[in-house]
Amino acid sequence: MSQRRILVVDDEDNLRTMLVAALKYEGYDVSFAPDGQTALKMVRESSPDLIVLDVMMPDLDGFAVCKRLRDAGNRTPVIFLTARDSASDKVQGLQIGGDDYLSKPFALEELVARVEAVLRRVDSSPDSAETWTLADLVMDDVAHRVTRAGEEVHLSPTEYNLVKFLLQNTGRVLSRGQLLQNVWGYAPDDDPSVVETYVGYIRRKVDAYEPKLIHTVRGVGYTMRVQQA
Amino acid sequence: MSQRRILVVDDEDNLRTMLVAALKYEGYDVSFAPDGQTALKMVRESSPDLIVLDVMMPDLDGFAVCKRLRDAGNRTPVIFLTARDSASDKVQGLQIGGDDYLSKPFALEELVARVEAVLRRVDSSPDSAETWTLADLVMDDVAHRVTRAGEEVHLSPTEYNLVKFLLQNTGRVLSRGQLLQNVWGYAPDDDPSVVETYVGYIRRKVDAYEPKLIHTVRGVGYTMRVQQA
DNA sequence: CAGCCTTCTTAGCGGGTTCTTAGGAACGCC
DNA sequence: GGCGTTCCTAAGAACCCGCTAAGAAGGCTG
Numbered sequence: 069m070s071q072r073r074i075l076v077v078d079d080e081d082n083l084r085t086m087l088v089a090a091l092k093y094e095g096y097d098v099s100f101a102p103d104g105q106t107a108l109k110m111v112r113e114s115s116p117d118l119i120v121l122d123v124m125m126p127d128l129d130g131f132a133v134c135k136r137l138r139d140a141g142n143r144t145p146v147i148f149l150t151a152r153d154s155a156s157d158k159v160q161g162l163q164i165g166g167d168d169y170l171s172k173p174f175a176l177e178e179l180v181a182r183v184e185a186v187l188r189r190v191d192s193s194p195d196s197a198e199t200w201t202l203a204d205l206v207m208d209d210v211a212h213r214v215t216r217a218g219e220e221v222h223l224s225p226t227e228y229n230l231v232k233f234l235l236q237n238t239g240r241v242l243s244r245g246q247l248l249q250n251v252w253g254y255a256p257d258d259d260p261s262v263v264e265t266y267v268g269y270i271r272r273k274v275d276a277y278e279p280k281l282i283h284t285v286r287g288v289g290y291t292m293r294v295q296q297a
Numbered sequence: 298m299s300q301r302r303i304l305v306v307d308d309e310d311n312l313r314t315m316l317v318a319a320l321k322y323e324g325y326d327v328s329f330a331p332d333g334q335t336a337l338k339m340v341r342e343s344s345p346d347l348i349v350l351d352v353m354m355p356d357l358d359g360f361a362v363c364k365r366l367r368d369a370g371n372r373t374p375v376i377f378l379t380a381r382d383s384a385s386d387k388v389q390g391l392q393i394g395g396d397d398y399l400s401k402p403f404a405l406e407e408l409v410a411r412v413e414a415v416l417r418r419v420d421s422s423p424d425s426a427e428t429w430t431l432a433d434l435v436m437d438d439v440a441h442r443v444t445r446a447g448e449e450v451h452l453s454p455t456e457y458n459l460v461k462f463l464l465q466n467t468g469r470v471l472s473r474g475q476l477l478q479n480v481w482g483y484a485p486d487d488d489p490s491v492v493e494t495y496v497g498y499i500r501r502k503v504d505a506y507e508p509k510l511i512h513t514v515r516g517v518g519y520t521m522r523v524q525q526a
Numbered sequence: 527c528a529g530c531c532t533t534c535t536t537a538g539c540g541g542g543t544t545c546t547t548a549g550g551a552a553c554g555c556c
Numbered sequence: 557g558g559c560g561t562t563c564c565t566a567a568g569a570a571c572c573c574g575c576t577a578a579g580a581a582g583g584c585t586g
């Protein structure tokens with residue numbers, strides 16, 4: 069997956085700088101704006117993949133910015149930041165079309181987790197295009213073609229479905245039962261050893277490269293993601 | 298927003314045809330299935346945006362279909378149709394993970410209204426991102442990932458469950474008995490030495506940082522919180 | 527109909543995980 | 557400060573989980 073671009077909008081210099089640094093550290097391509105007007109302009113010009121938006125700002129506040137975007141038909145995911153923790157604020161934020169909501173003070177790690185959760189959800193939503201990518205792994209569902217590092221990877225039908233389902237749920241841990249149901253159409257409590265065999269198969273094909281994308285979560289299941297140390 | 302896709306599942310031909318026609322007329326992209334098995338297959342293959350699901354069907358009934366989907370981790374919104382109007386049915390339907398409930402006979406307009414309401418609600422609700430945080434400790438349950446100060450912390454299944462339960466009860470002191478019950482599924486008066494061993498394990502991993510988050514309450518049990526001295 | 531690809535089962539190995547035990551350390555009460 | 561109680565830790569044994577190899581069974585294609 070190509071690098072995700074995030075726009076951070078906050079009028080407080082210190083906080084904004086910190087957010088930008090933290091997200092950059094996580095590997096995102098981060099830009100920032102100090103106020104609502106600038107933010108709207110930047111969204112129009114660079115259409116980021118996600119916006120982290122402070123609610124309390126002078127002039128045009130976060131809610132207003134989001135509302136303007138939505139009214140203009142822009143569906144870029146928004147995560148609101150606010151000092152307040154009232155339920156009514158949260159409701160308002162979500163009604164306006166926000167995707168998540170974080171009350172100050174919060175741990176930077178929590179912001180990162182929520183950013184990932186929102187991007188994960190957006191990525192796997194069914195109306196996104198019919199090609200999935202993760203790092204240098206590309207699956208073109210229309211052409212029914214899978215490539216890793218530019219080289220074509222030949223997969224049997226079941227292998228293909230397994231990779232596809234894992235890819236559609238990037239970052240999410242899937243149990244053997246879930247895989248049995250969604251890839252094989254079996255009952256969740258059927259013998260899961262087929263799954264293990266097939267994970268072995270696709271590992272030898274898809275993960276014959278670095279970085280490894282298929283990970284075992286012992287006692288739980290499997291997941292696909294780029295492992296950040 | 299692209300056209301929304303709805304799957305109608307009903308074994309009665311006449312009703313099903315009518316529903317399909319009505320929803321198509323409203324501008325939805327409608328497909329249909331005559332029974333539960335077919336429905337499950339179609340959901341897997343085409344992942345619709347919403348499912349209208351008759352409860353009373355031979356073989357695999359509506360509740361069973363919904364349960365199978367939810368167990369497989371599929372969160373597609375479901376509206377149940379039923380001939381019965383009992384409160385217990387409604388409760389069962391919602392418990393299983395249905396989003397709305399309609400008793401026959403109903404006006405087509407009512408179905409349309411509920412379809413729109415459910416879609417609107419789903420669009421604006423954020424991921425109920427199951428993440429818990431305490432200071433710089435973050436647990437992302439979907440990704441099954443735990444980080445402290447941004448670094449990933451590897452936990453065995455039992456360790457993970459223990460941290461999760463402590464984190465879900467932040468600030469509350471949990472007795473060894475409670476932990477035995479909720480993390481191990483043992484009786485509360487079983488030998489609590491396992492708990493001590495595991496608290497030791499997770500201390501070395503998640504409390505290898507400052508501030509310490511896991512605290513012993515002598516004579517009572519353990520708790521997780523940021524210690525303000 | 528023969529050969530290949532694919533699917534799935536089985537069995538064994540290796541290593542992570544769980545749990546027990548026991549000794550020593552820390553705490554708190556008197 | 558002494559003493560009993562509670563808690564911590566190290567170490568090891570048994571266990572279970574997941575990986576892999578190998579082969580049987582089924583299906584598709586030439």
